[in-house]
Amino acid sequence: xxxxxxxxxxxxxxxxxxxxxxxxxxxxxxxxxxxxxxxxxxxxxxxxxxxxxxxxxxxxxxxxxxxxxxxxxxxxxxxxxxxxxxxxxxxxxxxxxxxxxxxxxxxxxxxxxxxxxxxxxxxxxxxxxxxxxxxxxxxxxxxxxxxxxxxxxxxxxxxxxxxxxxxxxxxxxxxxxxxxxxxxxxxxxxxxxxxxxxxxxxxxxxxxxxxxxxxxxxxxxxxxxxxxxxxxxxxxx
Amino acid sequence: xxxxxxxxxxxxxxxxxxxxxxxxxxxxxxxxxxxxxxxxxxxxxxxxxxxxxxxxxxxxxxxxxxxxxxxxxxxxxxxxxxxxxxxxxxxxxxxxxxxxxxxxxxxxxxxxxxxxxxxxxxxxxxxxxxxxxxxxxxxxxxxxxxxxxxxxxxxxxxxxxxxxxxxxxxxxxxxxxxxxxxxxxxxxxxxxxxxxxxxxxxxxxxxxxxxxxxxxxxxxxxxxxxxxxxxxxxxxxxxxxxxxxxxxxxxxxxxxxxxxxxxxxxxxxxxxxxxxxxxxxxxxxxxxxxxxxxxxxxxxxxxxxxxxxxxxxxxxxxxxxxxxxxxxxxxxxxxxxxxxxxxxxxxxxxxxxxxxxxxxxxxxxxxxxxxxxxxxxxxxxxxxxxxxxxxxxxxxxxxxx
Numbered sequence: 149x150x151x152x153x154x155x156x157x158x159x160x161x162x163x164x165x166x167x168x169x170x171x172x173x174x175x176x177x178x179x180x181x182x183x184x185x186x187x188x189x190x191x192x193x194x195x196x197x198x199x200x201x202x203x204x205x206x207x208x209x210x211x212x213x214x215x216x217x218x219x220x221x222x223x224x225x226x227x228x229x230x231x232x233x234x235x236x237x238x239x240x241x242x243x244x245x246x247x248x249x250x251x252x253x254x255x256x257x258x259x260x261x262x263x264x265x266x267x268x269x270x271x272x273x274x275x276x277x278x279x280x281x282x283x284x285x286x287x288x289x290x291x292x293x294x295x296x297x298x299x300x301x302x303x304x305x306x307x308x309x310x311x312x313x314x315x316x317x318x319x320x321x322x323x324x325x326x327x328x329x330x331x332x333x334x335x336x337x338x339x340x341x342x343x344x345x346x347x348x349x350x351x352x353x354x355x356x357x358x359x360x361x362x363x364x365x366x367x368x369x370x371x372x373x374x375x376x377x378x379x380x381x382x383x384x385x
Numbered sequence: 386x387x388x389x390x391x392x393x394x395x396x397x398x399x400x401x402x403x404x405x406x407x408x409x410x411x412x413x414x415x416x417x418x419x420x421x422x423x424x425x426x427x428x429x430x431x432x433x434x435x436x437x438x439x440x441x442x443x444x445x446x447x448x449x450x451x452x453x454x455x456x457x458x459x460x461x462x463x464x465x466x467x468x469x470x471x472x473x474x475x476x477x478x479x480x481x482x483x484x485x486x487x488x489x490x491x492x493x494x495x496x497x498x499x500x501x502x503x504x505x506x507x508x509x510x511x512x513x514x515x516x517x518x519x520x521x522x523x524x525x526x527x528x529x530x531x532x533x534x535x536x537x538x539x540x541x542x543x544x545x546x547x548x549x550x551x552x553x554x555x556x557x558x559x560x561x562x563x564x565x566x567x568x569x570x571x572x573x574x575x576x577x578x579x580x581x582x583x584x585x586x587x588x589x590x591x592x593x594x595x596x597x598x599x600x601x602x603x604x605x606x607x608x609x610x611x612x613x614x615x616x617x618x619x620x621x622x623x624x625x626x627x628x629x630x631x632x633x634x635x636x637x638x639x640x641x642x643x644x645x646x647x648x649x650x651x652x653x654x655x656x657x658x659x660x661x662x663x664x665x666x667x668x669x670x671x672x673x674x675x676x677x678x679x680x681x682x683x684x685x686x687x688x689x690x691x692x693x694x695x696x697x698x699x700x701x702x703x704x705x706x707x708x709x710x711x712x713x714x715x716x717x718x719x720x721x722x723x724x725x726x727x728x729x730x731x732x733x734x735x736x737x738x739x740x741x742x743x744x745x746x747x748x749x750x751x752x753x754x755x756x757x758x759x760x761x762x763x764x765x766x767x768x769x770x771x772x773x774x775x776x777x778x779x780x781x782x783x784x785x786x
Contacts, residue, residue: 195767198759222769234764238782244768247778251769282786299768 149173150194150213150226150307150338154204157186157193164189167204168365172307174336175355176329178373180344182381185360187342188231191309195228196221209306223252225306229296229313231342235284241265241295242279245302252303261302268298272324289316297328307338314345326351349373361385409509409516409533409563440521443702443734444673449587449617449643473549473579475536479560482534509533512565515593515625521647523591523621526561530591535565538572540597547577550590557586559617564592568600570627575603580618582609582641587617594624601631608638613670617643628654628682636662640672640699647675654682662691663784666699666731675704676720684715689722694780696727706738709746716746724754725783727776 155168164186181187193200196218206213213221236244242265249255256264262279269278272294284292293316300308310329314322322345330352333339343349349370357372358365364385366372376384476483512533518524538544552560560583568574580588596602608618618641626632630653636646652658658678666672676689687707695701703722724733735752757779765775 197763197767199763217772218763218766219769219771219775222767228767230764230767234760236761236764236779236782238784238786239778244765247770247774248768251771251774303769 149207149209150340151207152194152204153206155193155206156203157189158201158203159189159199161201164200165193165360168360170358170365170367172338172340172356174333174338176333176352177338177340178349178354178357178370179340179342179360180357180373180376180381181360181385182362185362187360188311190360191228191311191340191342194221194309195226219251222248222303222305227300227303227305227308229293229300229308229310231311231315233284233292233296235282235287237282237285239283240280241283244283245299248299248303265298265302268301272298273321274298290318290321293317293325294321297325300332301328305337307340308332309340309342311342313341314343314348322347323351344377346377349377359385409513409527443704443736444645445671445700445702445732446643448671449619473547475546475548477534477548477550477562477564478553479562480530480532480534482536509565512593515565515595515623516563516591521621522589522619522645523647526589526591526619526621527563529561529589530563533563533565535567537565537567538569538574540569541571542569542574543572544574545577546574547579549579549581550588551581552583552586552588559586560588562588562590562592564590566592566594566602568594568596568602570597570599572597572600574601575605578604578606580606580608580620582612582616582618584612585615587619587643590618590620590622592620592622594622596624596626596630596632598627599629600627601633603633604635606634606636606638608641608644610639613639613641614668616641619643619645619647621645621647622649624648624650626650626652626656626658626685629656631657632659634658634660636660636664636674638662638664638672640664640666640670640701642669642671644670644672645675646673647677649677650679650687652678652680652682652685652687654684656682656685656687658685658687660687660689660691662693664691664693664701665780665784666693666701667696669698671700673702673704676706678705678707678718678720680707680709680713680716680718683713685713685717687716687718687720689720691722692724692784693722693733694725694727694783695731695733698728698730700732702732702734702736703752704736704738705750705752706740707748707750708740709743709748711742714743714745716743716748718746718748720750722752723783724752725780726754726756727780 150172152168152170156163157165179187189200193202194206202214208224208226211224216224242262245265246261249261265279274291274294293313313325317325326348329339354370356367357370358367359372359376366385516527594602624632650658660676662674664672674691678687678689689705691703693701701724705720705722707718707720709716720737722735724735726733733754735754737750737752739748739750741748757776761779762775765778766772
């Protein structure tokens with residue numbers, strides 16, 4: 149379980165989100181909200197981006213998430229797929245994922261890891277020798293998003309926050325994304341998706357929808373998402 | 386100051402080390418004496434302080450100055466035997482060449498095994514034009530060395546040599562080594578160079594590389610890490626690229642108590658030049674790099690890429706200059722220096738210069754000093770990599786790209 153209590157997020161002492169009380173259990177959860185309301189900030193603050201100051205409490209499987217360093221949050225089972233993955237020249241995709249896995253206890257051997265990684269890059273129709281390409285360098289938006297999903301599957305974390313995973317994906321890739329998220333969540337994982345994309349929401353078994361507003365937060369089921377898609381945010385938050 | 390008069394022996398007394406004479410300067414005293422007097426004024430005795438030439442302005446040179454005034458000039462006969470002796474084809478010791486067969490020569494080493502080094506006497510006087518006074522410490526090296534040593538590769542040869550620059554004397558004087566590497570026409574040569582640190586002391590090198598017409602020289606220079614905290618290396622390399630020659634110069638180092646790597650490259654027609662320096666400096670080391678690219682001929686291509694990581698209390702400086710003569714049309718020259726500064730106590734100074742005297746060329750330069758990219762650090766941390774490992778990874782990335 150991921151539970152936020154009076155969770156407040158600020159940048160340079162300027163509050164962005166205040167007193168957010170939410171809980172996320174196993175299943176698929178959608179977060180929506182107007183532009184600039186702080187959806188990505190919510191995700192990054194949970195992940196431990198030092199740019200954000202936080203207040204309140206966040207419990208993650210019984211542990212105090214806010215007391216952990218960023219890498220400790222990841223190792224505790226929290227994964228975040230970035231909306232704009234950071235390019236790092238000089239570090240190959242496979243070197244990176246191997247280092248991530250090595251940082252966790254009981255990581256598999258290099259041969260097994262490479263085979264699994266290459267299997268996933270084939271499944272996601274990524275270019276040949278993707279393992280050798282530099283991380284998020286000279287890759288299209290869609291390729292970067294696929295790469296984030298591969299990381300999610302390789303790291304197999306308990307909770308994945310996906311910040312607009314559908315942007316930049318073509319129709320075929322979107323179908324793969326839907327299947328991957330549904331499969332991943334079916335293993336008692338928590339998946340929190342920041343998205344407004346109707347096709348994605350329609351094709352997933354959504355357990356909850358949260359709409360973040362400037363002054364209030366609304367929680368509902370998938371019908372709330374359809375209401376937003378029909379009417380916009382104006383009459384909701 | 387012009388009314389002050391200095392001689393070589395004055396220089397000797399001023400810096401407390403033994404001045405010698407060798408055949409690179411003996412027949413051209415008219416060039417060396419008056420100019421060395423000027424050099425004395427410039428870098429030895431200006432305002433009563435040694436080596437105050439503006440050339441050394443960024444080099445944190447106090448450590449070296451202190452050593453120049455305290456070093457002993459006496460040699461001990463006791464050898465401290467280089468630990469690298471068995472691993473190299475040639476040992477370039479102070480005034481000696483020791484080849485793989487244990488043969489010592491004070492003159493010259495030829496790559497042709499059939500020619501005994503003692504018998505292959507070369508008139509070093511022929512190389513005098515390449516050893517003009519420059520107003521730098523390399524002048525002192527040339528004047529003070531026991532004589533030049535070197536290696537000559539015959540025309541149209543292919544050689545892969547491993548060379549160690551060492552000092553087998555157990556003393557703390559400032560060793561002066563003058564070396565000539567003469568690559569014959571049409572040859573292809575790779576030289577893996579290792580500079581052995583001299584514990585509690587320093588070495589001053591003046592090396593001239595002649596890359597003759599149509600030849601290709603690859604230099605892989607590596608600074609030994611043993612005793613780096615207490616040793617000083619001042620290495621001046623002058624490369625003369627004859628027409629249609631190629632040079633690949635790769636340098637790997639971590640600095641030392643005081644390190645200077647000064648590279649002057651004179652490039653003639655239709656040449657290719659690549660200089661890549663990679664330095665990882667930490668603790669209290671000093672590492673200074675100077676690259677002067679001088680395009681004298683037409684249609685040549687040069688690239689300089691020097692990267693340094695500077696951490697802890699380390700000091701790093703880079704001075705890079707591209708000079709293109711009026712006649713050198715069609716030149717394509719780029720020079721870049723990037724520094725990754727990881728500590729508030731560390732210093733990185735970078736200074737690019739261009740002196741372009743012609744049109745119809747491509748010439749670029751760029752120098753940066755930056756810290757670890759916080760977005761990159763956060764991205765790695767967010768995927769489970771701890772801060773120290775993430776910083777180490779980003780350092781490796783910086784050096785490899």
